[in-house]
Amino acid sequence: MYPLEGAVTDAAEAEAAAAEDRRLVQGLRDGDDAVYAELLRRWHPAMLRVARMYVRDRSTAEEVVQETWLAVLQGIDRFEGRSSLKTWVFRILTNRAKTRGGREARTVPFSALGGETEAGEPAVPEERFLSAEDPRAPHGWATPPRSWARVPEERLEARETIDCIRMAIADLPEAQRTVIALRDIDGWSAAEVCDALEITDANQRVLLHRARSKVRLACEAQLEAA
Amino acid sequence: MNAIALSCQELVELVTDYLEDVLPAPERARFDAHIAGCEHCTAYLEQMRTTIVLTGRLRVQELAPDSVEPLLEAFRDWRRGGRG
Numbered sequence: 121m122y123p124l125e126g127a128v129t130d131a132a133e134a135e136a137a138a139a140e141d142r143r144l145v146q147g148l149r150d151g152d153d154a155v156y157a158e159l160l161r162r163w164h165p166a167m168l169r170v171a172r173m174y175v176r177d178r179s180t181a182e183e184v185v186q187e188t189w190l191a192v193l194q195g196i197d198r199f200e201g202r203s204s205l206k207t208w209v210f211r212i213l214t215n216r217a218k219t220r221g222g223r224e225a226r227t228v229p230f231s232a233l234g235g236e237t238e239a240g241e242p243a244v245p246e247e248r249f250l251s252a253e254d255p256r257a258p259h260g261w262a263t264p265p266r267s268w269a270r271v272p273e274e275r276l277e278a279r280e281t282i283d284c285i286r287m288a289i290a291d292l293p294e295a296q297r298t299v300i301a302l303r304d305i306d307g308w309s310a311a312e313v314c315d316a317l318e319i320t321d322a323n324q325r326v327l328l329h330r331a332r333s334k335v336r337l338a339c340e341a342q343l344e345a346a
Numbered sequence: 347m348n349a350i351a352l353s354c355q356e357l358v359e360l361v362t363d364y365l366e367d368v369l370p371a372p373e374r375a376r377f378d379a380h381i382a383g384c385e386h387c388t389a390y391l392e393q394m395r396t397t398i399v400l401t402g403r404l405r406v407q408e409l410a411p412d413s414v415e416p417l418l419e420a421f422r423d424w425r426r427g428g429r430g
Contacts (some may be wrong), residue, residue, distance in 0.1 A: 157418070
């Protein structure tokens with residue numbers, strides 16, 4: 121729609137991201153504690169999430185992540201900046217996790233993911249819609265959602281709501297949980313998620329759609345409960 | 347127009363593609379046309395946007411000190427040991 125504006129913004133953002141990467145890479149090369157600690161804080165939780173997709177248990181995932189950090193430090197002098205630092209780090213992670221996961225013969229992630237991306241899991245339960253034959257509105261809402269516009273901000277952002285979201289996410293199948301956490305909690309782009317999890321963009325969207333739909337449903341139930 | 351109009355039940359399955367901005371133009375136009383005339387689907391779309399914002403409020407879990415300490419230690423070793 122706004123190709124020029126988009127291009128300018130993209131270029132500016134890309135330059136800012138590249139400058140940020142140069143700062144981080146230099147920090148690691150210089151052995152700067154603060155930079156390393158910053159990267160741990162930013163990426164470590166996501167690294168554990170991604171590693172968990174490939175290996176059987178949490179302690180193995182932690183080992184894989186630790187090995188990855190070591191490999192990052194040992195390889196940082198050779199990092200050429202052809203991809204972003206984050207992409208590079210997560211590629212190292214994914215490769216290690218896969219090797220490890222293969223050794224442990226865990227058949228994840230994406231054979232298991234097959235089941236999670238198949239059709240037949242509606243975003244909203246069928247019974248909330250009218251039938252195809254309904255003269256009022258075929259497949260229209262029978263039990264429509266109520267606008268949250270008048271729900272007070274304090275209520276939306278109350279601990280109960282946030283806890284409800286946390287529980288809904290915890291209950292998701294693993295691939296859906298990983299994708300929604302990376303996208304909506306860690307703020308990754310779709311491309312970054314596809315890259316780290318080695319899934320197609322279409323699969324990524326199906327998983328995100330399922331996950332967000334269930335979280336919305338849980339919020340709706342929570343907000344209408346009182 | 348009616349022949350190609352989206353139903354509410356179809357629309358809810360397209361919400362993520364809509365928000366990700368990957369719907370082909372004609373489908374996006376049908377989506378927008380539906381939303382313009384349907385307060386329930388408008389509410390649904392808004393709820394989805396709010397849900398995404400609220401999910402973002404989940405703090406990324408703090409790192410447990412016992413999982414960070416070995417990593418910081420490894421870093422110091424690497425630095426001391428002439429790097430690798």
